Amino acid sequence: MTVPRIRTDDHSVVSGAADDATDRLLRTASGVRPDQIGGPSLLPGWTRGHVLAHVARNADALVRLLEGAREGRQADLYPSRDDRDREIEEGADRGPEEQAADLEDSAERLAEAVRSMPKKAWKFEIRLPDGRVFPAARIPWMRLSEVEYHHVDLGLDYAPGAWPQPFVAEEVESLVARFAAEEELPPVLLRDSGSGEEFRIGAAAGPAVTAQGPASALLAWLSGRADGSRLTVHRDGTPVAEPAAVLPELPPMR
Numbered sequence: 001m002t003v004p005r006i007r008t009d010d011h012s013v014v015s016g017a018a019d020d021a022t023d024r025l026l027r028t029a030s031g032v033r034p035d036q037i038g039g040p041s042l043l044p045g046w047t048r049g050h051v052l053a054h055v056a057r058n059a060d061a062l063v064r065l066l067e068g069a070r071e072g073r074q075a076d077l078y079p080s081r082d083d084r085d086r087e088i089e090e091g092a093d094r095g096p097e098e099q100a101a102d103l104e105d106s107a108e109r110l111a112e113a114v115r116s117m118p119k120k121a122w123k124f125e126i127r128l129p130d131g132r133v134f135p136a137a138r139i140p141w142m143r144l145s146e147v148e149y150h151h152v153d154l155g156l157d158y159a160p161g162a163w164p165q166p167f168v169a170e171e172v173e174s175l176v177a178r179f180a181a182e183e184e185l186p187p188v189l190l191r192d193s194g195s196g197e198e199f200r201i202g203a204a205a206g207p208a209v210t211a212q213g214p215a216s217a218l219l220a221w222l223s224g225r226a227d228g229s230r231l232t233v234h235r236d237g238t239p240v241a242e243p244a245a246v247l248p249e250l251p252p253m254r
């Protein structure tokens with residue numbers, strides 16, 4: 001089976017995908033009941049309200065990056081990590097209607113910032129404090145990732161199986177690249193049961209366990225959104241009854 005691909009710096013195509021993802025999230029957000037909003041999300045210590053407030057403030061943070069790129073200067077996503085966390089806390093306790101309205105308004109501000117980017121500004125090189133450097137053209141992918149992962153984090157009806165295939169294919173490769181040389185991580189050979197593709201992560205010594213499943217289930221585990229219990233795991237060729245007890249726990253990105 002050929003997996004459809006998408007270039008993560010194709011800002012025009014990815015912006016369309018991010019808008020579609022945002023529409024799906026808005027549909028979910030507008031159906032959240034008052035008794036659900038303060039309930040736990042899949043992210044430790046965060047309610048669904050924290051997740052929705054974070055996605056709204058992330059749109060504003062990405063507008064700051066886009067404005068900086070447009071003006072040819074480095075901009076910060078957030079004034080500081082403390083400011084980021086404070087804004088999320090402050091927004092977490094709002095009711096579902098206010099959350100959904102903020103999500104929609106902030107997404108519209110981001111869409112407007114994307115629309116007003118001159119062509120050459122997409123090439124501006126962004127430098128993040130963690131040392132990563134990439135063209136502004138990759139900002140829409142940052143947004144797509146935030147929206148897709150955090151939609152699942154709400155722990156409502158949107159599950160990893162709903163992630164679009166092109167998103168899954170790129171993110172699996174990206175997380176495999178991140179974890180491939182991790183000395184602390186026991187080796188795991190991941191096999192995509194749809195395409196047959198294999199990926200290896202973890203550089204610690206010892207034989208690899210194999211974990212097989214649909215690409216979306218591999219990504220759910222790699223991104224810390226699932227414990228791997230939906231994967232078929234073998235150790236030394238023998239099926240493992242409790243995959244979650246054998247697979248290393250990976251941290252959820254927020």
Ligand SMILES: O=C(O)/C=C/C(=O)CC(=O)C(=O)O
Binds near residue numbers: 058061077084143
């Ligand atoms: O690190 C990335 O690739 C993406 C980062 C973001 O989109 C910004 C955030 O993580 C945030 O808004 O907290």
